[in-house]
Amino acid sequence: MARFTADFIVTRPDADRFIAFVAQDFFQKEGFQYVSFKGENVWRKGMGALAAPRFMKLEFKDGRVHLEAWLRTVWLPGVYGKEMDLTGAWGFAVKELFRGTVQQLIGLLQQPQMVNGTQQPPHMQPQMSCGEQAAPSCGKIQAAGPEPQQPVPVIVHSTQGSAVLALVMGLVGLLGLLIPIAGIVCGVIAILSGMKGRCSPAGGMATAGFILGIIAIVLSAASWALTVIVAFMRL
Incomplete structure:
Protein backbone atom coordinates (compact mmCIF):
# COMPACT_ATOMS: atom_id res chain seq x y z
CA MET A 1 0.00 0.00 0.00
CA ALA A 2 1.22 3.50 -0.86
CA ARG A 3 0.56 5.41 2.34
CA PHE A 4 2.14 8.06 4.49
CA THR A 5 2.60 6.70 8.02
CA ALA A 6 3.59 8.26 11.33
CA ASP A 7 4.04 6.72 14.78
CA PHE A 8 4.54 8.81 17.91
CA ILE A 9 3.70 8.96 21.61
CA VAL A 10 1.49 11.55 23.33
CA THR A 11 2.96 12.06 26.80
CA ARG A 12 -0.03 13.22 28.84
CA PRO A 13 -1.82 11.67 31.84
CA ASP A 14 -5.08 11.90 29.89
CA ALA A 15 -3.54 10.91 26.55
CA ASP A 16 -6.32 8.80 25.02
CA ARG A 17 -9.13 11.21 25.94
CA PHE A 18 -7.04 14.11 24.70
CA ILE A 19 -6.32 12.38 21.37
CA ALA A 20 -9.99 11.52 20.85
CA PHE A 21 -11.08 15.07 21.69
CA VAL A 22 -8.58 16.85 19.43
CA ALA A 23 -8.92 14.38 16.54
CA GLN A 24 -12.73 14.47 16.55
CA ASP A 25 -12.70 18.28 16.49
CA PHE A 26 -10.09 18.29 13.73
CA PHE A 27 -11.86 15.86 11.43
CA GLN A 28 -15.23 17.56 11.83
CA LYS A 29 -13.80 20.98 10.95
CA GLU A 30 -11.92 19.55 7.99
CA GLY A 31 -15.08 17.90 6.63
CA PHE A 32 -13.97 14.28 7.02
CA GLN A 33 -16.52 11.52 7.60
CA TYR A 34 -15.92 8.33 9.57
CA VAL A 35 -16.72 5.42 7.25
CA SER A 36 -15.98 1.76 6.65
CA PHE A 37 -14.00 1.49 3.43
CA LYS A 38 -12.67 -1.81 2.07
CA GLY A 39 -12.77 -3.41 5.52
CA GLU A 40 -11.09 -0.51 7.33
CA ASN A 41 -12.60 2.16 9.58
CA VAL A 42 -11.18 5.39 8.19
CA TRP A 43 -11.81 9.12 7.95
CA ARG A 44 -12.61 10.08 4.35
CA LYS A 45 -13.02 13.43 2.64
CA GLY A 46 -14.27 13.92 -0.91
CA MET A 47 -15.70 11.58 -3.49
CA GLY A 48 -13.41 12.51 -6.36
CA ALA A 49 -15.59 15.01 -8.24
CA LEU A 50 -12.88 17.68 -8.10
CA ALA A 51 -9.88 16.12 -6.35
CA ALA A 52 -8.79 12.66 -5.31
CA PRO A 53 -10.57 11.32 -2.19
CA ARG A 54 -8.43 11.76 0.92
CA PHE A 55 -8.20 9.14 3.66
CA MET A 56 -6.80 9.05 7.18
CA LYS A 57 -6.65 6.16 9.59
CA LEU A 58 -5.98 6.99 13.24
CA GLU A 59 -5.34 4.35 15.90
CA PHE A 60 -4.24 5.00 19.47
CA LYS A 61 -3.94 3.27 22.81
CA ASP A 62 -2.19 4.37 26.01
CA GLY A 63 -0.87 7.45 24.21
CA ARG A 64 0.73 5.50 21.36
CA VAL A 65 -0.52 6.88 18.05
CA HIS A 66 -0.40 5.29 14.60
CA LEU A 67 -1.51 7.49 11.70
CA GLU A 68 -1.87 6.62 8.04
CA ALA A 69 -2.81 9.00 5.22
CA TRP A 70 -3.33 8.42 1.52
CA LEU A 71 -5.31 9.38 -1.57
CA ARG A 72 -6.97 7.31 -4.28
CA THR A 73 -7.28 7.85 -7.99
CA VAL A 74 -10.82 8.04 -9.34
CA TRP A 75 -12.03 6.46 -12.58
CA LEU A 76 -15.75 7.15 -12.14
CA PRO A 77 -17.82 8.55 -9.25
CA GLY A 78 -17.48 5.96 -6.49
CA VAL A 79 -15.07 3.84 -8.56
CA TYR A 80 -11.56 4.21 -7.16
CA GLY A 81 -8.20 3.13 -8.47
CA LYS A 82 -4.93 2.51 -6.66
CA GLU A 83 -3.73 4.24 -3.52
CA MET A 84 -1.33 7.18 -3.69
CA ASP A 85 0.93 8.49 -0.97
CA LEU A 86 1.61 12.20 -0.46
CA THR A 87 4.58 12.49 -2.81
CA GLY A 88 5.00 12.58 -6.57
CA ALA A 89 4.20 14.98 -9.40
CA TRP A 90 0.76 13.57 -10.22
CA GLY A 91 -1.84 15.67 -8.40
CA PHE A 92 0.90 17.59 -6.60
CA ALA A 93 -1.39 20.52 -5.68
CA VAL A 94 -3.88 18.27 -3.89
CA LYS A 95 -1.09 16.22 -2.30
CA GLU A 96 0.67 19.32 -0.99
CA LEU A 97 -2.51 20.60 0.65
CA PHE A 98 -3.27 17.20 2.14
CA ARG A 99 0.29 16.85 3.43
CA GLY A 100 -0.13 20.16 5.24
CA THR A 101 -3.43 18.94 6.74
CA VAL A 102 -1.78 15.78 8.04
CA GLN A 103 1.08 17.73 9.59
CA GLN A 104 -1.42 20.04 11.29
CA LEU A 105 -3.09 17.06 12.96
CA ILE A 106 0.25 15.65 14.10
CA GLY A 107 1.24 19.04 15.52
CA LEU A 108 -2.03 19.35 17.45
CA LEU A 109 -1.66 15.88 18.94
CA GLN A 110 1.92 16.58 20.01
CA GLN A 111 1.20 19.91 21.71
CA PRO A 112 2.60 20.17 25.27
CA GLN A 113 0.27 20.15 28.26
CA MET A 114 0.73 23.40 30.12
CA VAL A 115 -0.85 25.03 33.17
CA ASN A 116 0.06 28.66 33.90
CA GLY A 117 3.16 28.35 31.76
CA THR A 118 4.36 25.07 33.32
CA GLN A 119 3.76 21.44 32.48
CA GLN A 120 0.75 19.88 34.18
CA PRO A 121 1.65 17.58 37.13
CA PRO A 122 0.98 13.88 36.40
CA HIS A 123 -1.49 13.46 39.31
CA MET A 124 -4.04 15.86 37.82
CA GLN A 125 -6.92 14.13 36.05
CA PRO A 126 -8.46 16.65 33.64
CA GLN A 127 -11.89 16.45 32.02
CA MET A 128 -12.26 17.98 28.55
CA SER A 129 -14.93 20.51 27.69
CA CYS A 130 -15.41 23.41 25.30
CA GLY A 131 -16.91 26.22 27.34
CA GLU A 132 -18.68 29.26 26.00
CA GLN A 133 -15.74 31.45 26.96
CA ALA A 134 -13.24 29.41 24.95
CA ALA A 135 -11.67 31.09 21.96
CA PRO A 136 -12.66 29.68 18.52
CA SER A 137 -9.24 28.03 18.17
CA CYS A 138 -8.90 26.82 21.75
CA GLY A 139 -10.80 24.22 23.74
CA LYS A 140 -10.43 23.73 27.49
CA ILE A 141 -9.73 20.86 29.83
CA GLN A 142 -11.34 21.41 33.20
CA ALA A 143 -9.31 19.71 35.92
CA ALA A 144 -11.25 17.61 38.46
CA GLY A 145 -10.32 17.38 42.12
CA PRO A 146 -11.29 18.39 45.62
CA GLU A 147 -10.39 22.02 44.89
CA PRO A 148 -11.10 24.04 41.74
CA GLN A 149 -8.16 24.00 39.35
CA GLN A 150 -7.26 26.41 36.61
CA PRO A 151 -8.54 25.27 33.19
CA VAL A 152 -5.87 23.71 31.00
CA PRO A 153 -5.85 25.29 27.51
CA VAL A 154 -5.93 22.89 24.60
CA ILE A 155 -5.15 24.17 21.13
CA VAL A 156 -7.68 22.84 18.64
CA HIS A 157 -7.90 23.13 14.89
CA SER A 158 -8.77 26.37 13.11
CA THR A 159 -9.45 26.61 9.36
Whole structure:
Protein backbone atom coordinates (compact mmCIF):
# COMPACT_ATOMS: atom_id res chain seq x y z
CA MET A 1 0.00 0.00 0.00
CA ALA A 2 1.22 3.50 -0.86
CA ARG A 3 0.56 5.41 2.34
CA PHE A 4 2.14 8.06 4.49
CA THR A 5 2.60 6.70 8.02
CA ALA A 6 3.59 8.26 11.33
CA ASP A 7 4.04 6.72 14.78
CA PHE A 8 4.54 8.81 17.91
CA ILE A 9 3.70 8.96 21.61
CA VAL A 10 1.49 11.55 23.33
CA THR A 11 2.96 12.06 26.80
CA ARG A 12 -0.03 13.22 28.84
CA PRO A 13 -1.82 11.67 31.84
CA ASP A 14 -5.08 11.90 29.89
CA ALA A 15 -3.54 10.91 26.55
CA ASP A 16 -6.32 8.80 25.02
CA ARG A 17 -9.13 11.21 25.94
CA PHE A 18 -7.04 14.11 24.70
CA ILE A 19 -6.32 12.38 21.37
CA ALA A 20 -9.99 11.52 20.85
CA PHE A 21 -11.08 15.07 21.69
CA VAL A 22 -8.58 16.85 19.43
CA ALA A 23 -8.92 14.38 16.54
CA GLN A 24 -12.73 14.47 16.55
CA ASP A 25 -12.70 18.28 16.49
CA PHE A 26 -10.09 18.29 13.73
CA PHE A 27 -11.86 15.86 11.43
CA GLN A 28 -15.23 17.56 11.83
CA LYS A 29 -13.80 20.98 10.95
CA GLU A 30 -11.92 19.55 7.99
CA GLY A 31 -15.08 17.90 6.63
CA PHE A 32 -13.97 14.28 7.02
CA GLN A 33 -16.52 11.52 7.60
CA TYR A 34 -15.92 8.33 9.57
CA VAL A 35 -16.72 5.42 7.25
CA SER A 36 -15.98 1.76 6.65
CA PHE A 37 -14.00 1.49 3.43
CA LYS A 38 -12.67 -1.81 2.07
CA GLY A 39 -12.77 -3.41 5.52
CA GLU A 40 -11.09 -0.51 7.33
CA ASN A 41 -12.60 2.16 9.58
CA VAL A 42 -11.18 5.39 8.19
CA TRP A 43 -11.81 9.12 7.95
CA ARG A 44 -12.61 10.08 4.35
CA LYS A 45 -13.02 13.43 2.64
CA GLY A 46 -14.27 13.92 -0.91
CA MET A 47 -15.70 11.58 -3.49
CA GLY A 48 -13.41 12.51 -6.36
CA ALA A 49 -15.59 15.01 -8.24
CA LEU A 50 -12.88 17.68 -8.10
CA ALA A 51 -9.88 16.12 -6.35
CA ALA A 52 -8.79 12.66 -5.31
CA PRO A 53 -10.57 11.32 -2.19
CA ARG A 54 -8.43 11.76 0.92
CA PHE A 55 -8.20 9.14 3.66
CA MET A 56 -6.80 9.05 7.18
CA LYS A 57 -6.65 6.16 9.59
CA LEU A 58 -5.98 6.99 13.24
CA GLU A 59 -5.34 4.35 15.90
CA PHE A 60 -4.24 5.00 19.47
CA LYS A 61 -3.94 3.27 22.81
CA ASP A 62 -2.19 4.37 26.01
CA GLY A 63 -0.87 7.45 24.21
CA ARG A 64 0.73 5.50 21.36
CA VAL A 65 -0.52 6.88 18.05
CA HIS A 66 -0.40 5.29 14.60
CA LEU A 67 -1.51 7.49 11.70
CA GLU A 68 -1.87 6.62 8.04
CA ALA A 69 -2.81 9.00 5.22
CA TRP A 70 -3.33 8.42 1.52
CA LEU A 71 -5.31 9.38 -1.57
CA ARG A 72 -6.97 7.31 -4.28
CA THR A 73 -7.28 7.85 -7.99
CA VAL A 74 -10.82 8.04 -9.34
CA TRP A 75 -12.03 6.46 -12.58
CA LEU A 76 -15.75 7.15 -12.14
CA PRO A 77 -17.82 8.55 -9.25
CA GLY A 78 -17.48 5.96 -6.49
CA VAL A 79 -15.07 3.84 -8.56
CA TYR A 80 -11.56 4.21 -7.16
CA GLY A 81 -8.20 3.13 -8.47
CA LYS A 82 -4.93 2.51 -6.66
CA GLU A 83 -3.73 4.24 -3.52
CA MET A 84 -1.33 7.18 -3.69
CA ASP A 85 0.93 8.49 -0.97
CA LEU A 86 1.61 12.20 -0.46
CA THR A 87 4.58 12.49 -2.81
CA GLY A 88 5.00 12.58 -6.57
CA ALA A 89 4.20 14.98 -9.40
CA TRP A 90 0.76 13.57 -10.22
CA GLY A 91 -1.84 15.67 -8.40
CA PHE A 92 0.90 17.59 -6.60
CA ALA A 93 -1.39 20.52 -5.68
CA VAL A 94 -3.88 18.27 -3.89
CA LYS A 95 -1.09 16.22 -2.30
CA GLU A 96 0.67 19.32 -0.99
CA LEU A 97 -2.51 20.60 0.65
CA PHE A 98 -3.27 17.20 2.14
CA ARG A 99 0.29 16.85 3.43
CA GLY A 100 -0.13 20.16 5.24
CA THR A 101 -3.43 18.94 6.74
CA VAL A 102 -1.78 15.78 8.04
CA GLN A 103 1.08 17.73 9.59
CA GLN A 104 -1.42 20.04 11.29
CA LEU A 105 -3.09 17.06 12.96
CA ILE A 106 0.25 15.65 14.10
CA GLY A 107 1.24 19.04 15.52
CA LEU A 108 -2.03 19.35 17.45
CA LEU A 109 -1.66 15.88 18.94
CA GLN A 110 1.92 16.58 20.01
CA GLN A 111 1.20 19.91 21.71
CA PRO A 112 2.60 20.17 25.27
CA GLN A 113 0.27 20.15 28.26
CA MET A 114 0.73 23.40 30.12
CA VAL A 115 -0.85 25.03 33.17
CA ASN A 116 0.06 28.66 33.90
CA GLY A 117 3.16 28.35 31.76
CA THR A 118 4.36 25.07 33.32
CA GLN A 119 3.76 21.44 32.48
CA GLN A 120 0.75 19.88 34.18
CA PRO A 121 1.65 17.58 37.13
CA PRO A 122 0.98 13.88 36.40
CA HIS A 123 -1.49 13.46 39.31
CA MET A 124 -4.04 15.86 37.82
CA GLN A 125 -6.92 14.13 36.05
CA PRO A 126 -8.46 16.65 33.64
CA GLN A 127 -11.89 16.45 32.02
CA MET A 128 -12.26 17.98 28.55
CA SER A 129 -14.93 20.51 27.69
CA CYS A 130 -15.41 23.41 25.30
CA GLY A 131 -16.91 26.22 27.34
CA GLU A 132 -18.68 29.26 26.00
CA GLN A 133 -15.74 31.45 26.96
CA ALA A 134 -13.24 29.41 24.95
CA ALA A 135 -11.67 31.09 21.96
CA PRO A 136 -12.66 29.68 18.52
CA SER A 137 -9.24 28.03 18.17
CA CYS A 138 -8.90 26.82 21.75
CA GLY A 139 -10.80 24.22 23.74
CA LYS A 140 -10.43 23.73 27.49
CA ILE A 141 -9.73 20.86 29.83
CA GLN A 142 -11.34 21.41 33.20
CA ALA A 143 -9.31 19.71 35.92
CA ALA A 144 -11.25 17.61 38.46
CA GLY A 145 -10.32 17.38 42.12
CA PRO A 146 -11.29 18.39 45.62
CA GLU A 147 -10.39 22.02 44.89
CA PRO A 148 -11.10 24.04 41.74
CA GLN A 149 -8.16 24.00 39.35
CA GLN A 150 -7.26 26.41 36.61
CA PRO A 151 -8.54 25.27 33.19
CA VAL A 152 -5.87 23.71 31.00
CA PRO A 153 -5.85 25.29 27.51
CA VAL A 154 -5.93 22.89 24.60
CA ILE A 155 -5.15 24.17 21.13
CA VAL A 156 -7.68 22.84 18.64
CA HIS A 157 -7.90 23.13 14.89
CA SER A 158 -8.77 26.37 13.11
CA THR A 159 -9.45 26.61 9.36
CA GLN A 160 -9.20 30.40 9.18
CA GLY A 161 -5.82 30.16 7.45
CA SER A 162 -7.43 28.09 4.70
CA ALA A 163 -9.97 30.86 4.12
CA VAL A 164 -7.17 33.40 3.63
CA LEU A 165 -5.30 31.01 1.31
CA ALA A 166 -8.46 30.46 -0.74
CA LEU A 167 -8.91 34.18 -1.35
CA VAL A 168 -5.25 34.75 -2.22
CA MET A 169 -5.11 31.77 -4.60
CA GLY A 170 -8.41 32.78 -6.17
CA LEU A 171 -7.10 36.26 -6.93
CA VAL A 172 -3.77 34.95 -8.23
CA GLY A 173 -5.62 32.37 -10.30
CA LEU A 174 -7.24 35.14 -12.35
CA LEU A 175 -3.85 35.52 -13.99
CA GLY A 176 -4.74 32.30 -15.77
CA LEU A 177 -5.70 34.47 -18.74
CA LEU A 178 -1.96 34.97 -19.20
CA ILE A 179 -0.60 31.69 -17.80
CA PRO A 180 -3.32 29.02 -18.07
CA ILE A 181 -1.55 26.26 -16.16
CA ALA A 182 -0.87 28.57 -13.22
CA GLY A 183 -4.49 29.67 -13.20
CA ILE A 184 -5.74 26.09 -13.09
CA VAL A 185 -3.38 25.11 -10.25
CA CYS A 186 -4.23 28.21 -8.21
CA GLY A 187 -7.92 27.72 -8.94
CA VAL A 188 -7.88 24.15 -7.64
CA ILE A 189 -6.07 25.24 -4.47
CA ALA A 190 -8.56 28.09 -3.99
CA ILE A 191 -11.54 25.74 -4.31
CA LEU A 192 -10.13 23.12 -1.93
CA SER A 193 -9.04 25.73 0.61
CA GLY A 194 -12.37 27.53 0.31
CA MET A 195 -14.29 24.34 1.06
CA LYS A 196 -12.14 23.81 4.14
CA GLY A 197 -12.33 27.40 5.41
CA ARG A 198 -16.08 27.93 5.17
CA CYS A 199 -16.59 26.72 8.76
CA SER A 200 -14.13 29.26 10.13
CA PRO A 201 -14.87 32.81 11.36
CA ALA A 202 -13.63 33.95 7.92
CA GLY A 203 -16.28 31.95 6.09
CA GLY A 204 -17.13 34.86 3.78
CA MET A 205 -13.52 35.11 2.68
CA ALA A 206 -13.44 31.36 2.03
CA THR A 207 -16.59 31.53 -0.09
CA ALA A 208 -15.16 34.40 -2.12
CA GLY A 209 -11.97 32.42 -2.71
CA PHE A 210 -14.01 29.36 -3.71
CA ILE A 211 -15.96 31.36 -6.32
CA LEU A 212 -12.81 33.04 -7.63
CA GLY A 213 -11.18 29.61 -7.92
CA ILE A 214 -14.00 28.41 -10.18
CA ILE A 215 -13.74 31.55 -12.28
CA ALA A 216 -9.95 31.13 -12.51
CA ILE A 217 -10.28 27.57 -13.80
CA VAL A 218 -12.90 28.55 -16.38
CA LEU A 219 -10.87 31.52 -17.62
CA SER A 220 -7.66 29.46 -17.72
CA ALA A 221 -9.32 26.66 -19.66
CA ALA A 222 -10.83 29.16 -22.12
CA SER A 223 -7.48 30.89 -22.57
CA TRP A 224 -5.76 27.56 -23.13
CA ALA A 225 -8.36 26.48 -25.69
CA LEU A 226 -8.10 29.82 -27.50
CA THR A 227 -4.32 29.53 -27.65
CA VAL A 228 -4.57 26.03 -29.16
CA ILE A 229 -7.15 27.17 -31.72
CA VAL A 230 -5.04 30.16 -32.79
CA ALA A 231 -1.94 27.98 -33.08
CA PHE A 232 -3.86 25.43 -35.16
CA MET A 233 -5.18 28.11 -37.50
CA ARG A 234 -1.64 29.35 -38.14
CA LEU A 235 -0.51 25.97 -39.38
